[in-house]
Amino acid sequence: MAEEAQSESNRSGGTDEGGESLVAEARGVYVMYQGCWLRPRAMQSVKLVQEHFKARPDDTLLATFPKCGTAWLKALAFTITNRFDHAATSDTHPLLTRHPQDLVPFLEMPYRQLHPIADLEKLASPRLLATHMPITLLPPCVSSLGCRVVYLFRDPKDVFVSLWQFTSKVHTEYTIDRAFELFSEGLSPYGPIWKHNLEFWKKSIAESDKVLFLKYEEMRAEPVKHAKMLAKFLGVPFTEEEMRCGVVEGAVHLCSFDKLRSMPVNSSGVTDRIDGVPMENSSYFRAGKVGDWANHLTEEMSKKLDAIVEEKLRGSGLTF
Ligand code: PAP
Numbered sequence: 001m002a003e004e005a006q007s008e009s010n011r012s013g014g015t016d017e018g019g020e021s022l023v024a025e026a027r028g029v030y031v032m033y034q035g036c037w038l039r040p041r042a043m044q045s046v047k048l049v050q051e052h053f054k055a056r057p058d059d060t061l062l063a064t065f066p067k068c069g070t071a072w073l074k075a076l077a078f079t080i081t082n083r084f085d086h087a088a089t090s091d092t093h094p095l096l097t098r099h100p101q102d103l104v105p106f107l108e109m110p111y112r113q114l115h116p117i118a119d120l121e122k123l124a125s126p127r128l129l130a131t132h133m134p135i136t137l138l139p140p141c142v143s144s145l146g147c148r149v150v151y152l153f154r155d156p157k158d159v160f161v162s163l164w165q166f167t168s169k170v171h172t173e174y175t176i177d178r179a180f181e182l183f184s185e186g187l188s189p190y191g192p193i194w195k196h197n198l199e200f201w202k203k204s205i206a207e208s209d210k211v212l213f214l215k216y217e218e219m220r221a222e223p224v225k226h227a228k229m230l231a232k233f234l235g236v237p238f239t240e241e242e243m244r245c246g247v248v249e250g251a252v253h254l255c256s257f258d259k260l261r262s263m264p265v266n267s268s269g270v271t272d273r274i275d276g277v278p279m280e281n282s283s284y285f286r287a288g289k290v291g292d293w294a295n296h297l298t299e300e301m302s303k304k305l306d307a308i309v310e311e312k313l314r315g316s317g318l319t320f
Contacts, residue, residue, distance in 0.1 A: 029171075030187055036134055037191045045108045046137055052117050053107055055141040058126040060148040060234060062104060065196045066132050066189055067162035068154040069216045071284045074104040075255040077128055077150065080231045088250040095254060097265055099281050107131045132190045135199040146210055150233065151200040154216035155320045156193050156309050157293035157302055163188060164296075165286055170277045180301055184308055194312035201318045215320075217290045223252045257288035 030037040038046060062077055064070040075095055079088055086093050094103060105120060107129055120129065131138070142149075164179045174182070186192025204213035212233040219226045227248050231237050238248050253259060260266055266285055270278040293302060309320070 030189075034137055035195070036137055037187050037189065039189055042108065042189065046133060048117060049108045049133070050137070050139045053120070053139055053141070055139070055145045055147050056125055056127065057145045057147065059142075059145075060126065060128050060150065061107075061142065062128070062130040063149050063151045063200060064130070064132060065154075065159060065191075065193050067159050067166065068152045069219070070130060070132075070152070071100040071260070072219075072255060072257070072288075073150065073152045073214075074128075074130060075100040075260060076227060076230060076251065077234065078103050079251045079255055080227065081126075081128060081234055081236055083236075083247065083251065088247070088254040093254065095260070096263060099266055099271065099284070100255075100260065101284060102271075104128050104130050108133055134190060134196045135203055148233070148235075149200070149203070149211045150214065150230065151204065151211060152214050152216060152219075153197055153201075153318075153320070155290070155293070156197075157297060157305055158216075158289075158291065159193060160188075160305065161293045161296045162286065166279075166283055169279065169283060176296065180297075180305075184305055192312075194309050197318060198313065198316055201316060205317070217320075220290050223256070224248050227252050257285065261285035261288070 029039065031040055031043050032038075033043045033046065060077070060081075062070065062073050064073065078100070079086075079093075079095065082094070105123075107117075107120070108131060120127070135143075160180065160183045163183070164174075164176055168174065168176075168179070182188065183191070183193070186195070190196055200211060201213060204211035212230070214226060214230075228238055228243075231248075242248065261282070265281070267282050269281045271281055297305075313319070
């Protein structure tokens, strides 16, 4: 308790010293690995990916900072690329019986004891895979082979709130204030968020044919337009005939927040997906809103995070 009080008092000063004590306090929870904050189990998993994952030229990687809409992107990319085998309107569509998080595997998730790399090898090409790893952690084979990458960006304030709501179910040691201070220092799984965002943003500008950079808020506003964009980038553009027949709208509807959330496979049950701790399947479908941060952050918090992220992104052309 004394240590806790000490670190609280350091932090309230808002000085560099406060920042340092925060970082010191978070060590143990997070480790810094090649410029990225990770939980220790995730670091082990990332190392395995770096050593053993073999990319294929026709792989597509769905890359996100945690809580940016990964499950949504997985559902949409899966539905679009598999629409010739599974129509979105089919009552046997895989999304009706499998959680989107399970339909597209992560490269690096350390869950279910077995590391998934051996399972990834068994998947037929072309593979749809996902990752929360920033570019600097990805094995060189991913960029050298020129695999396609779709990156989904989200307002960091909404990311923070979503992450806090999710992780507080498991890691009850942090209050929202404490988690906010850490996030503002860049301390969160796969953080700092701005570094993650910037790496993919720069890559998407340098190699626009290989990296598609999407924004959650824009997808929310115009899902049909973005589904078409995604299909084109994935090499399976919607035909005129499909567009006339409402195939795009069908895919968007199947993957919409309300539809996914209402499916029994997503609204019930628990799965071991986070640090060996069971998580409710429904926890991946909380609010699904743009701007939900306003219901959880004080004005001071939102201004602080905006200022930090704006400063970090300045000059890059990336805005939120
Ligand atoms: P992950 O990092 O654990 O993989 P991820 O799927 O990236 O989680 O993010 C979950 C967020 O996406 C949740 O946001 P919220 O907490 O602000 O509500 C979740 O509600 C949102 N989400 C899930 N599915 C959809 C969807 N179909 N449309 C829009 N947002 C969605």
